Amino acid sequence: MLYEMRTYSVTVGKMAEALKLYSEEGYPALEAGGHAVRLGGYMVSDTGPLHQLVHVWRFKDDAERRAHWKGVYADADFMAFAGKLRPLLAAQEVRLLTNAPFGPEL
Numbered sequence: 396m397l398y399e400m401r402t403y404s405v406t407v408g409k410m411a412e413a414l415k416l417y418s419e420e421g422y423p424a425l426e427a428g429g430h431a432v433r434l435g436g437y438m439v440s441d442t443g444p445l446h447q448l449v450h451v452w453r454f455k456d457d458a459e460r461r462a463h464w465k466g467v468y469a470d471a472d473f474m475a476f477a478g479k480l481r482p483l484l485a486a487q488e489v490r491l492l493t494n495a496p497f498g499p500e501l
Contacts, residue, residue, distance in 0.1 A: 396494055397460060398435070398501065399452040404486040407446055410439070413483045417448070421480065424472040433463055435501050446485075453501060457491075 405413045417437070425431040435451035454460040467473055494500055 396500055397454045397456055398492040398494075399454065399460060400490045400492060401450050401452070402488040402490075403448045403480075403484050404444070404488075405446045405448055406483055406485050409483040410446055410448075413448060413480060414439070416476065416479055416483070420476040421473070424470060424476050425467070428467070428470040428473060430463065430467050430470065430473070433459075451501065460491075 403413075422431070422437075425434070433452050433454060435453050438449045438451075440447035440449065452460070452463070454463065
């Protein structure tokens with residue numbers, strides 16, 4: 396498996412707005428477009444670097460990952476949401492991860 400961890404650093408004071416926007420528009424667009432099937436979960440940082448929205452995605456390989464994001468970026472409803480979210484973000488980080496040779500898979 397290949398995991399993609401996306402960390403969005405939200406501008407201080409804008410997290411409530413970002414979460415509301417994701418709840419009302421972003422996640423519903425992902426679900427409606429069939430894109431949420433590879434989602435492992437969304438989390439909000441509580442310690443360490445704050446004001447971060449983290450989401451983890453699961454893919455069988457990089458080809459599936461690239462096809463997934465191509466579909467998401469072609470989705471008009473999701474892209475309308477993304478246009479509203481971007482001004483609330485200070486930074487974005489994307490990490491690709493693979494399973495260690497021990498322990499459970501997500």
